[in-house]
Amino acid sequence: MTGRSRYLDALIPWLLPVALVAAWETAARLGFLSARVLPALSDVVIAFWHSLRDGTLLHHVAISSRRALYGLLIGGGIGFALGVLTGAVPIAEKLLDTSVQMLRNIPHLAIIPLVILWFGIGEEAKIFLVAIGSLFPIYLNTFHGIRTVDRGLVEMARVYGLSSSALFLRVILPGALPSILVGLRYALGIMWLTLIVSETISASEGIGYMTMNAREFLQTDVVLLGIIVYALLGKLADSATRALEHLALSWHPAYQTKMAVAA
Amino acid sequence: MRAANINLRWVSPLGFDDPAALVPPAADRDIAGRPGKGLAIRFENTVKSFGERQVIAGLDLEIPAGQFVAIVGRSGGGKTTLLRLLSGLEAPNQGRVLIDDNPVAGLQSSVRLLFQEARLLPWQRVISNVGIARTPGWREAAQAALADVGLADRAHDWPAVLSGGQRQRVALARALINHPGVLLLDEPFGALDALTRQEMHQLVTQIWQTHGFTTVLITHDVREAVTLADRVLVLRDGRIALDLSVPNARPRAAGNAHLAALEAAVLKEV
Numbered sequence: 001m002t003g004r005s006r007y008l009d010a011l012i013p014w015l016l017p018v019a020l021v022a023a024w025e026t027a028a029r030l031g032f033l034s035a036r037v038l039p040a041l042s043d044v045v046i047a048f049w050h051s052l053r054d055g056t057l058l059h060h061v062a063i064s065s066r067r068a069l070y071g072l073l074i075g076g077g078i079g080f081a082l083g084v085l086t087g088a089v090p091i092a093e094k095l096l097d098t099s100v101q102m103l104r105n106i107p108h109l110a111i112i113p114l115v116i117l118w119f120g121i122g123e124e125a126k127i128f129l130v131a132i133g134s135l136f137p138i139y140l141n142t143f144h145g146i147r148t149v150d151r152g153l154v155e156m157a158r159v160y161g162l163s164s165s166a167l168f169l170r171v172i173l174p175g176a177l178p179s180i181l182v183g184l185r186y187a188l189g190i191m192w193l194t195l196i197v198s199e200t201i202s203a204s205e206g207i208g209y210m211t212m213n214a215r216e217f218l219q220t221d222v223v224l225l226g227i228i229v230y231a232l233l234g235k236l237a238d239s240a241t242r243a244l245e246h247l248a249l250s251w252h253p254a255y256q257t258k259m260a261v262a263a
Numbered sequence: 264m265r266a267a268n269i270n271l272r273w274v275s276p277l278g279f280d281d282p283a284a285l286v287p288p289a290a291d292r293d294i295a296g297r298p299g300k301g302l303a304i305r306f307e308n309t310v311k312s313f314g315e316r317q318v319i320a321g322l323d324l325e326i327p328a329g330q331f332v333a334i335v336g337r338s339g340g341g342k343t344t345l346l347r348l349l350s351g352l353e354a355p356n357q358g359r360v361l362i363d364d365n366p367v368a369g370l371q372s373s374v375r376l377l378f379q380e381a382r383l384l385p386w387q388r389v390i391s392n393v394g395i396a397r398t399p400g401w402r403e404a405a406q407a408a409l410a411d412v413g414l415a416d417r418a419h420d421w422p423a424v425l426s427g428g429q430r431q432r433v434a435l436a437r438a439l440i441n442h443p444g445v446l447l448l449d450e451p452f453g454a455l456d457a458l459t460r461q462e463m464h465q466l467v468t469q470i471w472q473t474h475g476f477t478t479v480l481i482t483h484d485v486r487e488a489v490t491l492a493d494r495v496l497v498l499r500d501g502r503i504a505l506d507l508s509v510p511n512a513r514p515r516a517a518g519n520a521h522l523a524a525l526e527a528a529v530l531k532e533v
Contacts (some may be wrong), residue, residue: 146312150382152378152380152382153382153384155352155382156378156382157395158352158370159350159370159375159376160375160395160396160437161370161372161396162395162396169385170384171384172389174384174386175386177386216529241376249386251385251386251387251421251423251424252385252386252423257489
């Protein structure tokens, strides 16, 4: 591929967004779009600049990120541990899987009223909801990943005298890792969704609070800013997982070819 | 990979009953020059059933230390079960399996098994696959074993970039690293192309000659069996239908008339 066509290739995905933004800005400037419906992008950028300078944006982002991270760590940790347990120990699967599947089928956002009754509207409520939301995708994919590890490899490892812990660390866990990482990416999506909903319903800090507060004062530009920040944070988390995948799955032929193309 | 250059004087240590028509060529029966690290194998009236189906039906078999035995037979004839009994992956329902006069109970560290597929861990580099048991000093031992199979320069590659034959060679190195007394080969060459298979034959013969372990090879390929082994067994319905010794000296030429006659004799019984 020549240098020029590579640049063109890199540009193509951005053509449509840039055109849309240009159309939006023009429509807002010419007054076709009321600022209450959709403010001009330049107004959003100004709102971004203001909230960045007085520190409110970073404050809210930090609060939201902390909730997301804690919730993910707790929920993901429990999901992973349960998945390993049920995946590796048949009696644990018999005992736990049915119950977990029943709980999984409850939409976790449906328990918000109950959560508010239990925890009030403090940090615990949001972290709890995020944890519940990210638990199940990680549980399911860990369980599935462990169950689908090549039996032949496990048998080989036994023949070659690996202890149970070595078998788990060197054969089962790496074999299940691609599936676990799929679960993690899925959990990240649910994590942001849950956080947005729970912050919108009741909060005194965080991006959700920032946007709801702005809605009261008809600051559509700040509302839009909050939405964009959510999108960016989601994209950032997804990129981080993809980087983790590249790091952890560098042995995988699919990742090797990708890296060869990039190099 | 130049097996032909290594010319150890080695022939079958014991004469087994040949069909009268097959006159073995004159052979030198001196085995003193070999490092005798192989372990003897004995099956005593061994029975193994899966549910109603009796796969091994009262097997009595003795394999002296260091012998290269090939077992041929149709699919479902009990060949793989026999190897799994030897490696301790399965336990017999009746009778005993003894290695070096000790009954096999559980997995045996002196027995190594080469599977039909290489079964390398794709997430570990070649050298870490060879030293999978992580015994003390495994890096040096793994490097030496890789050199034995001619893959010393691939130690730090991922298994995914190796060819099928190279993967089987890595698996062979993994089996050799702790100097097993018995090497079990479960059709490890079946999926390879003809040229690669021939290379693997030379390699296995050469390594067997230097290490002196007892070898049990399972194969569908009768020609492969008579080319490689000291002794060919036909397993049919869980019993030994034919027990034939192959006294030809190594290296064995492909077109040898005596081998062809043995091959025909085996094929009649399969």
